Amino acid sequence: MFEAILLTVITASTPLVIAALGELVTERSGVLNLGVEGMMIMGAVAAFATAQLTGSAYLGILGGIVGGGIFSLLFGFLTLTLVANQVATGLALTILGLGLSGQIGEAFVGMPGVRLQPIVIPLLSDIPFFGRVLFSQDLIFYMSVALVFGISWFLFKSRAGLKMRAIGDSHGSAHALGINVVRTRYLAVLFGGACAGLAGAQLSLVYTPQWVENMTAGRGWIALALVVFASWRPLRVLAGGYLFGAVGIGQLHAQLLAQSGGIAIPSQLLSALPYVATIVVLIIISHNRRTTLINTPASLGKPFVPDR
Amino acid sequence: MTFEGVEASPLLSVRGLTKLFGSFAACDTIDLDIGHGEIHALLGENGAGKSTLVKMLFGVLQPSSGTVSLEGKPVVIPSPGEARRLGIGMVFQHFSLFEALTVAENIALSLDPRTPLAKIAEETASVSRAYGLPLDPSAHVADLSVGERQRIEIVRALLQNPKLIILDEPTSVLTPQEAERLFETLMRLKAEGRSVLYISHRLEEVQRICDRATVLRHGKVTGACDPRQETPASLARMMVGTEVAEVKRDSANALGDVLLQVNKVSVASRTPFAVALKDISLKVRAGEVLAIAGIAGNGQSELFDAISGEYPISDNDGIVLRGKPVGRLRINGRRLLGAGFVPEERHGHAAVSALSLSDNLLLARSRSDKKAFLAGGPLAIVKRDAILSAARRICSMMDVRKSGDDPTAGSLSGGNLQKFIVGRELDRQPSVLVVNQPTWGVDAGAASRIRQALVDLAKAGSAVIVISQDLDEIFEIAATIAVISDGRLSEPYPAGELTLEQIGLLMGGIHDSHSGEKSSGEDRAGMEAAHAH
Numbered sequence: 001m002f003e004a005i006l007l008t009v010i011t012a013s014t015p016l017v018i019a020a021l022g023e024l025v026t027e028r029s030g031v032l033n034l035g036v037e038g039m040m041i042m043g044a045v046a047a048f049a050t051a052q053l054t055g056s057a058y059l060g061i062l063g064g065i066v067g068g069g070i071f072s073l074l075f076g077f078l079t080l081t082l083v084a085n086q087v088a089t090g091l092a093l094t095i096l097g098l099g100l101s102g103q104i105g106e107a108f109v110g111m112p113g114v115r116l117q118p119i120v121i122p123l124l125s126d127i128p129f130f131g132r133v134l135f136s137q138d139l140i141f142y143m144s145v146a147l148v149f150g151i152s153w154f155l156f157k158s159r160a161g162l163k164m165r166a167i168g169d170s171h172g173s174a175h176a177l178g179i180n181v182v183r184t185r186y187l188a189v190l191f192g193g194a195c196a197g198l199a200g201a202q203l204s205l206v207y208t209p210q211w212v213e214n215m216t217a218g219r220g221w222i223a224l225a226l227v228v229f230a231s232w233r234p235l236r237v238l239a240g241g242y243l244f245g246a247v248g249i250g251q252l253h254a255q256l257l258a259q260s261g262g263i264a265i266p267s268q269l270l271s272a273l274p275y276v277a278t279i280v281v282l283i284i285i286s287h288n289r290r291t292t293l294i295n296t297p298a299s300l301g302k303p304f305v306p307d308r
Numbered sequence: 309m310t311f312e313g314v315e316a317s318p319l320l321s322v323r324g325l326t327k328l329f330g331s332f333a334a335c336d337t338i339d340l341d342i343g344h345g346e347i348h349a350l351l352g353e354n355g356a357g358k359s360t361l362v363k364m365l366f367g368v369l370q371p372s373s374g375t376v377s378l379e380g381k382p383v384v385i386p387s388p389g390e391a392r393r394l395g396i397g398m399v400f401q402h403f404s405l406f407e408a409l410t411v412a413e414n415i416a417l418s419l420d421p422r423t424p425l426a427k428i429a430e431e432t433a434s435v436s437r438a439y440g441l442p443l444d445p446s447a448h449v450a451d452l453s454v455g456e457r458q459r460i461e462i463v464r465a466l467l468q469n470p471k472l473i474i475l476d477e478p479t480s481v482l483t484p485q486e487a488e489r490l491f492e493t494l495m496r497l498k499a500e501g502r503s504v505l506y507i508s509h510r511l512e513e514v515q516r517i518c519d520r521a522t523v524l525r526h527g528k529v530t531g532a533c534d535p536r537q538e539t540p541a542s543l544a545r546m547m548v549g550t551e552v553a554e555v556k557r558d559s560a561n562a563l564g565d566v567l568l569q570v571n572k573v574s575v576a577s578r579t580p581f582a583v584a585l586k587d588i589s590l591k592v593r594a595g596e597v598l599a600i601a602g603i604a605g606n607g608q609s610e611l612f613d614a615i616s617g618e619y620p621i622s623d624n625d626g627i628v629l630r631g632k633p634v635g636r637l638r639i640n641g642r643r644l645l646g647a648g649f650v651p652e653e654r655h656g657h658a659a660v661s662a663l664s665l666s667d668n669l670l671l672a673r674s675r676s677d678k679k680a681f682l683a684g685g686p687l688a689i690v691k692r693d694a695i696l697s698a699a700r701r702i703c704s705m706m707d708v709r710k711s712g713d714d715p716t717a718g719s720l721s722g723g724n725l726q727k728f729i730v731g732r733e734l735d736r737q738p739s740v741l742v743v744n745q746p747t748w749g750v751d752a753g754a755a756s757r758i759r760q761a762l763v764d765l766a767k768a769g770s771a772v773i774v775i776s777q778d779l780d781e782i783f784e785i786a787a788t789i790a791v792i793s794d795g796r797l798s799e800p801y802p803a804g805e806l807t808l809e810q811i812g813l814l815m816g817g818i819h820d821s822h823s824g825e826k827s828s829g830e831d832r833a834g835m836e837a838a839h840a841h
Contacts, residue, residue, distance in 0.1 A: 159421040166406045166417055173404035176368060177418055178389035289579070294408050294448060 006133055010141065011207055013245025015199035018144045019223035020237045021151055022195020027227055028155060029188035030168040032301035034090025035075055036196050037220025038097025043068035043197025045101040048204040048211045051114040060114060061201050068197015069190050071097060076189040080182050083303045102213045113209035140202045152234040164188060168297030171304045181304050225278045231285060231295045247274045317380050318343050319503050320472055325374030327360050334360040336527040347494060347504045349514040349535060351547055352524035353751030358507050362474050366398045367391040397465030401476035405449050405457055412445035415464045436463045439493050454604050455486045474505045479513060483603050484812035491517050511540040523547055544752055555759045555784050564594030567771035568740045573626040575614055583607040583795045585614060590790060590797060592771035597762065599786030600775045603815055607795035608775045609652060612744040616649040617642045629740060640675040648738030650730055652745045654722060658729045661718030666699040668717050669732055706731035707757060723754030730758050734765060741765060744775045759785050779811060791815055
């Protein structure tokens with residue numbers, strides 16, 4: 001029973017972690033992309049369609065990454081090249097993504113999907129309990145763990161990551177140092193889109209292997225909150241993502257429990273739990289303002305036009 | 309233009325350098341030679357083209373025409389990275405540092421990307437020690453003082469082993485002692501055969517440390533000289549083009565009642581990077597100019613916020629304005645009681661850059677001058693003509709030079725906008741005026757105009773508080789001086805009894821320099837005597 005719940009928590013948390021990691025990188029470069037939900041659903045539909053047409057779930061993953069990535073380039077072009085308002089463009093991206101994916105996915109509604117099969121790692125999977133929980137998962141789960149540590153290393157140990165943090169802190173100074181602000185931001189936006197697309201692929205290939213319109217169901221927004229919640233640190237995204245996932249699964253079980261016990265708890269109240277948890281944790285985190293300020297990219301959301 | 313005493317092959321040679329912005333020439337056919345191991349001063353008012361010139365030398369801007377040669381070879385400098393590779397380092401006036409990063413990370417950003425961070429931290433520590441500029445490589449910039457931030461910039465430039473270091477107004481943020489230390493570092497660089505291009509407003513220090521000077525005015529070179537052969541007055545004349553008026557003041561203004569009093573005010577810091585005010589007391593009398601000296605970032609803005617009511621304090625009796633407790637009153641309430649305030653930042657704080665001068669006037673005085681500027685009672689209809697004529701009155705009173713009748717605040721040069729902003733408050737004849745950094749980044753002509761206006765206001769019977777980093781300014785206009793350091797305010801001292809050295813010690817936070825055997829009682833007695841005059 002406990003193991004089963006843990007497995008559902010992992011499945012529910014993985015897309016949150018991946019989408020939030022992508023957005024974390026985007027925001028560390030100083031770009032606020034509120035279009036995570038839109039890029040995620042585009043990734044979901046692209047992954048589902050690719051998997052249907054090719055019969056391969058792995059090509060589906062690739063399709064999701066490419067779909068989310070291409071969609072994010074639209075955002076990049078508007079906000080970085082044309083210097084449009086990032087908040088408005090991000091919102092537009094979400095609305096466009098939800099509509100466009102519904103249109104593309106219409107042909108796939110009701111079709112049985114291609115499920116991504118778990119990869120059982122020899123030896124490690126024989127460890128009691130942990131083996132089955134952690135080492136008999138699908139590729140996307142392994143990628144999410146690799147991303148956490150990879151991004152951590154990139155941001156805080158590599159020179160390219162240092163440059164990216166510098167741009168996020170003060171794009172004017174970074175430009176004066178000869179760092180290519182716009183190019184770095186394009187790459188960061190593209191990476192964020194690819195991650196959102198991968199998260200979407202997880203939804204339509206693992207979580208519920210079928211296409212349902214609007215199937216992201218607000219997960220993109222939770223991923224956005226998660227980035228702030230984690231104060232722009234990858235390991236905290238991992239912890240936060242699993243906390244959110246657990247609260248989400250926990251409320252489902254609580255609902256079932258309440259129903260069987262005949263207690264009338266409004267389901268809306270329970271569904272609101274993850275968001276209440278966000279607010280509570282944000283309040284606790286914001287207590288230490290110095291750490292928050294040091295981690296918050298100071299140029300987040302500000303347009304950059306080189307003065308030449 | 310030919311120079312005397314220039315070696316045959318200068319390190320850097322600039323010929324006919326021109327930068328056009330549209331049809332406006334920010335730099336107009338500039339010639340400049342910097343020899344090996346020379347400290348060369350670049351003098352000029354704001355807007356004279358100094359920044360544009362050095363930006364071209366550092367590859368931030370591209371010249372419209374003209375040539376730059378380094379050691380006899382013509383070079384093109386397309387980017388700061390290329391400038392660094394050619395051996396040109398730069399220390400900016402507004403530091404190009406990343407607050408969220410550590411000292412070592414900041415330095416690593418401008419070095420060879422293959423050098424590991426640990427090695428950079430090590431080199432930073434050793435270079436900073438060698439040049440007498442102590443730094444902790446693992447400290448976050450956000451936690452450092454302005455002086456320490458400048459050290460990072462200097463060490464960063466030094467680690468690239470430059471032949472030429474450009475310093476933009478380096479001492480404007482330093483205490484006299486810190487400046488002294490910087491001069492020693494510069495002398496060491498010179499002894500090593502490196503050259504320095506030193507941009508400054510401060511003629512005394514240019515005369516002290518610079519070998520030669522080039523003066524710019526309106527984008528053109530107007531003089532090249534050995535600063536040691538000149539007087540500050542003659543240098544100022546080259547910069548401004550006319551004689552700079554000296555501030556005239558009578559030594560003894562009759563002092564009247566205490567108009568503004570601050571009683572033991574403590575304010576916790578609002579943000580992690582702000583300074584907490586600790587137990588601050590002061591009083592200003594009618595006819596008195598009280599100057600508050602101190603290095604930037606020691607609580608000046610916070611003190612200004614408390615006195616002006618931008619952030620009211622919890623203790624209503626903590627601030628008394630003309631006999632009324634006003635601690636919890638907001639800024640407009642205090643204005644209505646006859647006070648005027650000029651904050652530090654011209655753009656975005658004292659004025660909205662995108663709005664016209666008249667709109668900026670209305671914004672600041674719509675409450676205090678309701679009758680003059682607004683009609684129709686609760687409808688508050690704006691009286692355009694009245695405001696426009698008031699704006700004109702202010703411009704002519706303060707000699708504000710502008711294009712057009714009512715241009716946007718952002719189109720004025722720093723000095724002219726500052727004159728307008730100070731004039732906007734003076735125009736009301738406030739009985740108490742509090743000014744934060746009145747002449748920061750303002751050219752000599754405008755600065756002397758503003759200082760004279762402040763002195764005149766005090767003479768007419770108002771109480772004036774000037775918060776300033778500029779010690780020359782403070783000695784020029786203040787009757788009484790107090791020093792703020794780390795959120796604490798020293799006792800007030802009569803200006804005549806304080807030396808630069810003592811102020812420097814107070815700025816460094818050493819408050820007990822006076823509490824030796826000659827107890828501070830004597831000083832207080834002196835104060836009383838001065839006040840009694």
